[in-house]
Amino acid sequence: MLTAALTIVDGYLIFVVAPTDQVLGHIQRIFYIHVPISILSFLGFLVCAVAGIGYLIRRGEMWDRVAHASAEVGVVFVTLALITGVIWARPVWGVWWTWEPRLTTTLILWLIYVAYLMIRHYAPTPQQGRAWSAVVGIIGFVDVPIVYYSVQWWRSIHPVQVIGPEAADDALEPIMARILVFSLIAVLALFTYLLLERVALRGAEDAVSAIRRQGNYE
């Protein structure tokens, strides 16, 4: 409910309240979706890495459920970040895609966590799948700071950060910054909702497969 309300208000802010950008025009409004979704995908992979460490140490089912759910939500978000980026790049840069540092490292991030999901399913036993994917989730997280700093470390066509430790103070007008923060909160609510739902669903899946296994041996 809260997520729905926040998302609707956010849509109103983005399309009605937010000022039109002087240079880029209306297309710049995609920024209020592209940036929060990218940042929340980073959070998803952070949760995945932390829960992966928790699983390898404690071996608790809950750690694994959280890791799996956050990786799935993270993959959805980074996919949306890539899609919104492609839509934004075509009218502004003149190309849909170019092999430059930010885009390439983001695609690698996507591939790493798609691999994470594949390893879970293709491992010989579920136990191995959990452990192996936890390792991929932890090592894969190394790419997240590389993606964030790629626009600083290498020459890039992508704009530099507008939020976070490396952002310039005057990158955004106050009204734009406020709408961006609101978008971040709305997308964070969506992220949290999806994550909790997926963790609960994973719990139900585990319960069902436990009942089925029990049924087989009775």
Add this chain to the structure above:
Amino acid sequence: MQTDPYTGPVPVAEYAAEAELERSSWRNHRTRLLILGGVIALAVAYMVYAAFPGNTLYFVTVSEFMEDPRLRDGQTLRVAGALAPDSFRREDGSTLSYFSLGDKQADVPGIAPGSPQVEATYVGVLPDLFFNPHSEIILEGHYDGHGEVFATDNILVKCPSKYQSMQSENPDLIPGAAAPAQSY
């Protein structure tokens, strides 16, 4: 212990075997797990390295391009700069255009004073923000030594990382709509 009248103790044995497999596989696969992790780490490191080797950049600046003859041997590369004032012209009734790029000044529109310039040709439709003075223009193509021009295959436009609303009055910023008077 469960016994089934038809299959006897088989499921229990299966279950025990499965549990044993689980335990032993974890021991046996610890090494494999480490190898897997190592391979992934190396793969990530290699992909990052392969994507950006130290001597290859996403683009070079106009002055780097003009100073280093090795970059002008006909290899395909990207050169970035700003459009030199009044350098743009286009053949009548065609999409062939000629223009010059100079080094982009940081934070201010236009080319850096005294920067070297490179002449370029391009056939095709120009991106919307090509004529915006804030744009950094990235050319993909190669240097044509005979014509002494940069033969452009693709043009990309890099925009500033600052966003500004149309309403705000800022004398330093010229609205994008004013500049493309000469565009087609």
